[in-house]
Amino acid sequence: MTKGKVSLVGAGPGDIGLLTIKGLKCLQRADVVVYDFHLNVQILDYIKGGAELIYAGKRGGRHDMTQDEINSVLVSKALEGKNVCRLKGGDPFVFGRGGEEAEVLTGEGIEFEVVPGISSAIAVPAYAGIPLTHRDYASSFVVVPGNEASTKKESSIDWAALARGNGTIVFLMAIKNIEDVSEKLIENGKAPDTPVAVIRWGTRSEQRTIVSTIRDIPEAIKSSEIRPPAVIVVGDVVNLRDKLNWFEKKPLFGQRILVTREHSEGFETLEELGAEVTVFPTIKVVPPESWKELDTAISKVSTYKWLVFTSASGVRFFFQRFFELDRDVRDLFGIKICAIGSKTAAEVGKYGLRVDLIPDSFRAEGLIKAFGGPDAFRGLKILLPRAAAAREVFPAKVRESGGEIDVPVTYRAIKPGSQGKRMKRFLREGKITMATFTSEATFTNFREMLGDEAGSLLKNVTIAAIGPVTARAIEKAGLKVDIMPKTATVDAMVEEIIRYSLQPSSRIH
Incomplete structure (x- = not known):
């Protein structure tokens, strides 16, 4: 049997728009997709029908599969002659263990390719308005795995060199060890009042940023209840955030809008204004x-x-x-x-x-x-x-x-054949702030796909209906319609969503 091929693909830091074109093509032709936790699950919607999805986990130190098990799956699926996409958050060769996986594939004589992704180390600070280099502040930067601050008896990190340097320091996977990180930097000579930014869920609508100093950052993280995943930036470039914070200032930042038609065409303006659009088709036109x-x-x-x-x-x-x-x-x-x-x-x-x-x-x-x-x-x-x-x-x-x-x-x-399990989880976790329905059928099918919980899951969600026929179906189910345009078009609906969202009482942030 002819061996398959494995593509080690970086999915980027979270914003689905940061997935590369080549990465998307690999995903679309894959027979098997092995994916991690730290990626935007909407990317999986681009997988071709019939492809096998394997969840590898890798979330905050908890793994559904060990690395050896992941390696074994990549090898076995490729030996079956299948095209395998190993989908990782960020970049596969930046603390993604992609190099180890590539070594295993080489040892088995299996063809592989690497499709770089935009690393969170670069993208997340940018979305927080923090340039890693700036001619007035820093001419270099270093990316450091924060979990080495306490997990390795003999860390390879030269803390003295880090503390002495004038460049920007980016820590990944450091939230749980922030006290050790803070102590080691100060002990080795870093000024305690050096600015620090912590960005959680960077590049996504859930992005949250706090700014403090090396001395005070452990307490700031604790009091703000910041949990992984987060990127930590240390250096004077953090002071530029006040001027350059662009993403979190977008008018619809924080809005997570559900589109229940087949595609998001017509809703692009909402994304441009900072909203995150989640497509969950409840109708399929055939x-x-x-x-x-x-x-x-x-x-x-x-x-x-x-x-x-x-x-x-x-x-x-x-x-x-x-x-x-x-x-x-x-x-x-x-x-x-x-x-x-x-x-x-x-x-x-x-x-x-x-x-x-x-x-x-x-x-x-x-x-x-x-x-x-x-x-x-x-x-x-x-x-x-x-x-x-x-x-x-x-x-x-x-x-x-x-x-x-x-x-x-x-x-x-x-009604599409997809199940509503993922959408139920999104709604329970508050990952949807607004649901849009462009026809009576989109709402009826939505209820059928989510089952008896549909009504209760939508209770705290702003609901937009395209017109009176759709609105009546929603209200008949015991729900309130918050937004309805005078003209029953998607363009008019989007305009009304923008108007509604910009009201002070509707702002997320």
């Missing part, structure tokens, strides 16, 4: 079980006066099938197009077509009004490609008014 209804409608498309699209998904699936049937956009000559919302209209525009009508209101009632009222439907023939489950208000009114309308199923919104 083709219809049968194309028969749509095929029949497309075969007589020239007989329609209006083509109405209610969503971007409807546009995509309609034209996908339209072209599969060897039709041409010129076959739509003379047919007027109506699109519900600017996003839907933009999707139509991708096919070189102009939208004739965009209703002011995005509910069925608004669509009726946009056409000029019920009387305007008399004699009209309308094609409305839509989802498998959709409201009947508009089609019913068209027929009542003497019009003709075909509503072929063009796509389905189904």
Whole structure:
């Protein structure tokens, strides 16, 4: 059997945007992913379906697997001919034991590659507004494993050299041994009032920073209840934080927003303003079980006066099938197009077509009004490609008014097969501050995926609904809707979330 390959991949310090493109590609093609605790678990959402996930643990000295066991898994899976991704927080060759794993793989004749990650030693201080080097403060820096302060009888750390140096010192894994670190630096000549910063969960929305001195930092950590993971920075560069603190000053810093659709498209503005967006799809848009209804409608498309699209998904699936049937956009000559919302209209525009009508209101009632009222439907023939489950208000009114309308199923919104175990944990631990629901189905499926606990888990979470239909479903479940835009679009929803979050009573920090 051909041996597989092992990729030792650094996932970065926490912000999912800091994962490298090459690291992402390795993750997406992996048959097996062996991952540690100290990484953003959202990265795992990029793993291809069917890949095997193996949790190696490595959390604050507690390991679900020993290093020898991890080595054994990497070897055995590669010998099975599988592509293995060894996913580590930060960089695999910076206190990540990646070198040891690479040695084992070399000894077994297994091909491997190293994909460097952005180390927390560099990224975390940067997100706290602390440059490690600065021409006025420090021209060098050193990264030191803080666990060596007390765990090794004969530490390889030259404390005297550290204390004498004028460069910046970065300690990783030092929280539990901070008293030893403080004592050793002072004993070896470091000024007790040297500035120190401690940054917990750096680069993430949970980031928390405290500033003190070498002498007082042990008590500051204790009183502030700072626990691992944290990065400790020692040196005069810490004084620059007052000027350069950029991340924690973002207006939505601390907000952790749940998106229940398939992707976060449209929510990017929230991330730019400092929020962390967590995607947990509760619907998946797929083709219809049968194309028969749509095929029949497309075969007589020239007989329609209006083509109405209610969503971007409807546009995509309609034209996908339209072209599969060897039709041409010129076959739509003379047919007027109506699109519900600017996003839907933009999707139509991708096919070189102009939208004739965009209703002011995005509910069925608004669509009726946009056409000029019920009387305007008399004699009209309308094609409305839509989802498998959709409201009947508009089609019913068209027929009542003497019009003709075909509503072929063009796509389905189904519930994904993923389980809600991880999301339950996020909600219990307070890692979600706001939940967004862009349709009644996203909320209904969310409740089904989380089970009986769904309601209680959302009690202390701000809830945003895209429109009144979605809001009614949420309120019927006994929950309060805090945010609802006047216009039922994602863009309007995002604007309303920003407005709400900037109110003094809603600020996280």
